Amino acid sequence: MTTTSPLWGAELDHIRLDSDNPEQLAAFYRDAFAMAENHLDDGSRLLQGRDRRLIIGAGATGEQPYSAFRLPDETRLQAYKSHLTTQGVNLMPSPTPLFGQNAFAVADPDGRQMVFGLPNPAHLSDDGPDGHPPGRLQHVVVATAELAPMVEFYEKTLGFVATDHVLRDEEDGSQTLTAIFYRSTPEHHSFAMFLSDGARPDHHAYEVSCWNDIRDWADHMSDHCIKLWWGPGRHGPGNNLFFMVEDPDGYKVEISAELENMDDGAPVRQWPHSERSLNLWGPGWMRA
Numbered sequence: 001m002t003t004t005s006p007l008w009g010a011e012l013d014h015i016r017l018d019s020d021n022p023e024q025l026a027a028f029y030r031d032a033f034a035m036a037e038n039h040l041d042d043g044s045r046l047l048q049g050r051d052r053r054l055i056i057g058a059g060a061t062g063e064q065p066y067s068a069f070r071l072p073d074e075t076r077l078q079a080y081k082s083h084l085t086t087q088g089v090n091l092m093p094s095p096t097p098l099f100g101q102n103a104f105a106v107a108d109p110d111g112r113q114m115v116f117g118l119p120n121p122a123h124l125s126d127d128g129p130d131g132h133p134p135g136r137l138q139h140v141v142v143a144t145a146e147l148a149p150m151v152e153f154y155e156k157t158l159g160f161v162a163t164d165h166v167l168r169d170e171e172d173g174s175q176t177l178t179a180i181f182y183r184s185t186p187e188h189h190s191f192a193m194f195l196s197d198g199a200r201p202d203h204h205a206y207e208v209s210c211w212n213d214i215r216d217w218a219d220h221m222s223d224h225c226i227k228l229w230w231g232p233g234r235h236g237p238g239n240n241l242f243f244m245v246e247d248p249d250g251y252k253v254e255i256s257a258e259l260e261n262m263d264d265g266a267p268v269r270q271w272p273h274s275e276r277s278l279n280l281w282g283p284g285w286m287r288a
């Protein structure tokens with residue numbers, strides 16, 4: 001039963017992207033994703049629109065140092081903290097100014113932090129330009145060269161619930177796991193991992209309400225002379241419609257619609273490692 005996971009109900013609240021040119025990166029998200037830009041006390045920038053926000057900081061381009069998930073309430077947050085403490089997980093101070101004082105962080109085997117907490121009301125706002133289609137920050141995905149310890153950590157330790165596996169057939173008859181999609185609510189995935197040749201951010205995604213919203217966001221990108229990097233297409237795992245763009249630092253960003261909802265307790269499904277699994281409509285983005 002999925003609801004027995006102590007993480008159940010957690011939703012992606014924000015991520016942090018680092019850049020050696022944070023001003024340029026912030027300007028991209030402000031324009032491309034219709035967000036208001038504000039400066040935070042620690043020198044980072046908060047980009048914020050309705051149901052979406054991220055932090056852009058000065059640092060090494062290509063680093064996404066943490067992803068922050070909000071728990072449903074304080075009781076659940078404390079129960080989750082106890083669940084991790086009981087397992088001997090090393091809890092660290094929360095690095096994000098957007099969560100309240102009881103938030104905490106844990107480091108995954110690749111050294112990236114996962115932060116769990118509740119939003120600090122001082123930074124909650126629907127601030128952002130009017131007149132744009134909706135876009136709710138919904139999932140974040142990473143690439144890793146060492147999938148086995150990451151699976152152990154995210155599934156067994158943190159309690160993410162596996163939805164789909166992508167498996168590559170090897171010549172010796174064995175199978176290699178090349179991607180895994182995890183949920184923490186009924187939505188198909190809030191987090192996922194791809195096997196690749198190194199640890200790096202893969203992409204993050206904004207969920208919209210329908211196909212016409214995807215059209216409107218693509219037209220909006222066009223207004224800013226931003227080419228679509230992949231898609232439009234439809235993913236196999238998740239069955240969501242999508243396109244992706246690339247920001248000035250090479251981070252990939254997705255607009256998605258119709259992401260599947262899973263039944264409680266649905267068993268893990270398997271997909272072949274193929275272009276078609278990643279994009280039922282056309283070319284795939286193969287990470288391995």
Ligand SMILES: [Fe+2]
Binds near residue numbers: 139141203204205254
């Ligand atoms: Fe995605």
